[in-house]
Amino acid sequence: MRRWLLVLTAATTALVLAALLVPLALLTRTHAAERATAEATARAQYVASGAGAVLGTGAAESFVEGANSPSGPATSVILADGRVLGAPAHVSDAVRLARRGRAFTYTAPDGGRLVLVPVQGPREGTAVVQVALSKGQLYEGMLASWLILAGIGLGLVLVGLLIADRLGARLVGSARRLAGVAERLSDGDLTARAAPSGPPELRLVGVELNHLAARIDELLIAERENAADLAHRLRTPMAALRLDAEGLRDQAEGERIAAGVVSLEQQVDEVIRRARKPLRTRPARADLARVTRERTAFWLPLAEDQERELTLASGDAELWVPVAEDDLAAALDALIGNVLDHTPQGTDFGVTAGVGGGGFVRLEVADAGPGFGDGAPERGASGGGSTGLGLDIVRRTAEEAGGRFTVDGGAGGTRVTLFFPQSRPFP
DSSP states (O other): OHHHHHHHHHHHHHHHHHHHHHHHHHHHHHHHHHHHHHHHHHHHHHHHHHHHHHTTSTHHHHHHHHHOOSSSOEEEEEOTTSOEEESOOOOOHHHHHHTTTOOEEEEOTTSOEEEEEEEEOSSSOEEEEEEEEOHHHHTTTHHHHHHHHHHHHHHHHHHHHHHHHHHHHHHHHHHHHHHHHHHHHHTTOTTOOOOOOSSHHHHHHHHHHHHHHHHHHHHHHHHHHHHHHHHHHTHHHHHHHHHHHHTOSOHHHHHHHHHHHHHHHHHHHHHHHHHTSOOOSSOOOEEHHHHHHHHHHHHHHHHHHTTOOEEEEEOSSOOEESSOHHHHHHHHHHHHHHHHHHSOTTOOEEEEEEEEETTEEEEEEEEOSOOOSSSOOOTTOOSSSSOSOHHHHHHHHHHHTTOEEEEEEETTEEEEEEEEEOOOOOO
């Protein structure tokens, strides 16, 4: 916008100056010609008045020669018999016309100007004084005037560009500050606020952006509190379920149900904790290799209880991805949990974390179970009696980070792969 404002100002100023300076330059040219002609006419009249007294004497030629100068116009006296005193000249129709007693000025074929004044001699008839102005003498001083006008025009253009640049810098600065606040809001920093500046329209945008940010903050707080309240309401039925489990006659069955209730309570607590956790104000980062090792170690005892062989393929090198550590752990827990819940006991599975190529990091969970058949279930649909949300959460975790999610399920097993853009650790 700043560049276009400068271009528009330069073009507008140039057009206005052209409309003013071109006529002024032509007027200067005309004024220079008129001034030179007036001076030549005065010279011709002076020579005519002096020559009238000395014509026919020996002093006439000296008088005319003294009227000429190297830098002045060529001055000559054409006598009635055709002889020429002073600068060279020839008898033309204009000279013959001037001998009839008429003084006049006319433009020569070479672009100069001739001034003719008749002189009545005492004995030799009518002579003619001719003052010849060359084209350069006629427009002498005009170039300097034009250069002055051009300098004035250039100075006005530069002043206009300077004013436009300052105005453009103010407009662009205000717009960039608004864009910076909008970018901070998009990154999750709901404390970002704009300081309205610039023209009234941009100040109005800043005020409305602040209102929008405040409204988003209010809605998110209300949404988190609603989620926390809903999760908190589950505590009462879970407590009743635990009491029912403790009252079962089959102690083993009661312990199994109680363990499930405890796990459910932990999940509810995690929902409440996440719902009331403030939004992040700095970009998320996590070491995929470390999270993979930690979560695999967490699930290993349960896999051994189910007589499964868990294979981990992850080096010691750091694999940083733009995902929060808890979100990454939740996605991996969901994938491993699906294997443990929906494949027969004794089904082996493996977890792999490594470089996926093209600037991506790969996380893969593969098992030797029966697979999905016709592909991964859609959100909310499950053939295993669950909610069907686990894989959708995993997919969103990858896609929101700028990665992708693939599922390869068949009779020979299932392979779920997540690709994350490779990131840098926090400094």
